[in-house]
Amino acid sequence: MEGCDDGNAVNDDGCTNACTVPTCGDGVVQATEACDDGNPIDTDACTTACTAAACGDGFLQAGEACDAGAGNSDGGDCTLGCTIAVCGDGLVHDQGSGDEACDNGPNNGPNNGCLAGCQLNVCGDGKLGPAEACDDGNQVTGDGCSPVCKFETCGSGVVDPGEQCDDGVDHDQDDGCTDLCLTPCAATASPSRAWASSATSTSPTATAAPAP
Secondary structure (H helix, E strand, O other), rough: OOOOOOOOOOOOOOOOOOOOOOOOOOOOOEEEOOOOOOOOOOOOOOOOOOEEOOOOOOOOOOOOOOHHHHHHOOOEEOOOOOEOOOOOOOOOOOOOOOOOOOOHHHHHHOOOOOOOOEEEEOOOOOOOOOOOOOOOOOOOOOEEEEEOOOOOOOOOOOOOOOOOOOOOOOOOOOOOOOOOOOOOOOOOHHHHHHHHHHHHHHHHOOOOOOOO
C-alpha cells in the first residue's frame, strides 16, 4: 500500500521514491532536516530528531564530558562548552554543587585575589593578599598586624596601641594629630625642659662659707 505517489524520481520532496510520506528516521534528508541517518541512536552524529549533534542538545556526544541540555551553564556543573566545571577553568562555579567564590584561571594562587581553591583572598585568612601589607590570620589589635591587614605603625591611619591618634602622617601638625601620632599638647611638652625646671626648683640654695 502506498502512502503517496507523486510520479517522480525525486527522493527528498513530499513523497519518497518508495511512495512513502517522508519522516525523520527514514534515512532520507528532507528540506526541514539537518540530517537523517535512519537509526534510533541519539549519541552519534545525527540525533533521532534529525538534528546534527551539538553541545547543548542534551545528548552526550564524542568529545563532550557532559551535556545537560538547557541546564548547561558556565556557573553550573556542566559548562556551556560541555565540560565539567572545575576550579581553575576561569569560570565561577557557584551553581548546582559549586561553591566557588572566584576563579581567575591560571592567576589563582598565593598573593592573588583568588586563591588556588577558588576562594577569595581576604584579610584575616592568614594568606597575604595583593592589597595587604600583612595577614596574621586574626582580627586582633596590638600584635603587629591590624584587623585591616596593615602594619601597626604610626601613619597607618589606624590608632594602634601606644598611639594617641593616627591621621596617616599627613604632615599637618595643626590638624589635631602630629606626624608622631600624638595630640599637639602631648607633642609640645618637652621632657628636657620639664627636667630642667624640676632640677632648678629642688636644688639647695648656695650659702657663704663661715669665716675662719
